[in-house]
Amino acid sequence: MIKIQQFFSQNKRAIVLLTTFLLLTAEFFHFVMPIPLGYQLIMAAVGIIGIIPILLTAISSLQIKAISIDVLVTIAVIGAFIIGEFNEAAIVTWLFMLGEVLEEITLSKTRSAVNDLAKIAPQTALIINENNEVTEEDVDMVDPGDHILVRTGSQVPVDGKILTGRAILNEATITGESKLVTKTAGAKVFAGTLLENGTITVETTAAGEETTFGRIVELVEEAQDSQTKTQRFIDKFAQYYTPAILVIAILVGLISQNFRLAITVMVLGCPGALVIGVPASTVAGIGNGAQQGILFKGSDVMDRMRHVDTIAFDKTGTLTVGQPAVTTISVLQGDRQEIINAAVAIEKQSSHPLAKAIAKLKTTVAMTPHEIETVKGKGVCATIGNHRYLIGNFAMVQNINLHLPQLKATIEKLSRQGNSVVIIASDDGLQIAVMGIKDQLRPNAKAVLTQLKSLGISQLVMLTGDNEVTAKEIATDLPLTKVVAGMLPGDKAQFIKEQQEQGRKIAFVGDGINDSPALSQADVAIAMGSGTDVAMDVSDLVLVKSNLKSLVAGFKLARATMNNMKENIIISLLTVLLLFGGLFAGYIEMASGMLIHELSILLVILNAMRLITFSRKVDRHQFNSPEVPVE
Incomplete structure (x- = not known):
């Protein structure tokens, strides 16, 4: 039975095409060249071909004590055969299979974000061995510590650190920003990014699924398979709803003595749109977020x-931004640029966050410091030329000949403005400045x-x-x-x-x-x-992207997705009410009802697909404040 199910599943589209051709042929024998027997035989054949995969799925459901949609359709189609309505059996099974094919096609579009990510995942890497020879290997064979060669036009296959070379990278797959980024030795690079220009050697820190790119793909896949409270409720509701429809259909048949009406109730009561609507919204919403660099760890979020x-x-x-920058330089004595040149030369030797901020200042002359000494809790001192420079807090410089009242007033002023204060002075007191350093918004x-x-x-x-x-x-x-x-x-x-x-x-x-x-x-x-x-x-x-604008987009997308779920639930329930109303009013039959049922499934999927393009970019006029430069 499993092999037969696999055959029908793998060839679903071909079977739909075959049954479509047979239905058209049957209609030809019905209207153009009336041959009643030919019409009935072909319709019976379509019904038999169509019922096999539905019947097998229904049996699998019953084996786990679940009454699925397939069970209802199977009973209804068998009933149609019993009363000789071969055309009804054929059309219902054809519509059911056609609906499944169309669902697969449209749902695959809602998963486009993950599919696109998976397609661009790097598959191979150029590994440099101990003999400096380059060999191409599957990316899964790369280990942390391996050296990887990346050339212009290639994807970076691993997460790592640049050892040699200069790279101009497109990191859109990681950050969502298509802006090119220039990186040199010591900078981090990520798998899946594109080397637009340059040749680099990278020391691997992570490969395959352990990379940032791999984790993003895995995260989105897991999130799209997650369930909201609404989805869990719908699934639980469907478990009771479907058997209830079966009971109602039996009662309708017994009371009305109308077997045809009973099996039609089974077909029209299928909760297909209700079951598919919520997960379709989930997949589309999370996929949209992934493409914007907003990763939801599940629809429940x-x-x-x-x-x-x-x-x-x-x-x-x-x-x-988490990167302190020099915002103010108050020169109390001496030449401003000369002080900056000396400060940068000395602080380049330090890894302290405030030292790194000073080291980013622009210099005019490269200086070489000597006799560098760190004074714990105070700062650092070094010799440049004939001068000894001291850089640090007030305790570092208070014992040299300085104009202390003016210095203290400057320190207090910068501190009130939220700055961390660094003082630089020469030991003869001829060069002195106070730098205010603070993080930038x-x-x-x-x-x-x-x-x-x-x-x-x-x-x-x-x-x-x-x-x-x-x-x-x-x-x-x-x-x-x-x-x-x-x-x-x-x-x-x-x-x-x-x-x-x-x-x-x-x-x-x-x-x-x-x-x-x-x-x-x-x-x-x-x-x-x-x-x-x-x-x-x-x-x-x-x-x-570590961009606060993404926070606004995330909240908007979350709300839009939840609203989309509600819309799909309303569409599903209204469709069921419409079908039953039309059935008991005498306007809807089994085949026409099945058509409306399948159209409702496509409608909720198409409605969910609107989320794929929802708010790809937050309106620029909402974020027109000037950029804050970071030195």
């Missing part, structure tokens, strides 16, 4: 998102928060471990409801718990390991794609 009334944001890496942060409020989010909260002065300075231009500073990771989770106890549905947006407790506590956990693996693992929604 969408269900929860529409109830969110509060969003709490971690500050660093979420509302801000993400581009369009203000516009995004305004949009979220317009979507009905009543509370927007920033939670940060920074001191209150810095926190309030960052939040000055943002439409936040509340700012809570000085918070440890556990404090953030406790804040969310307290909000939930007050009846609020809260989403938390974070990106770091320290955000994990809060993400785990939130009703909806949202991780920025630039964050840590831990944050993304415990999240419900990942914004791959």
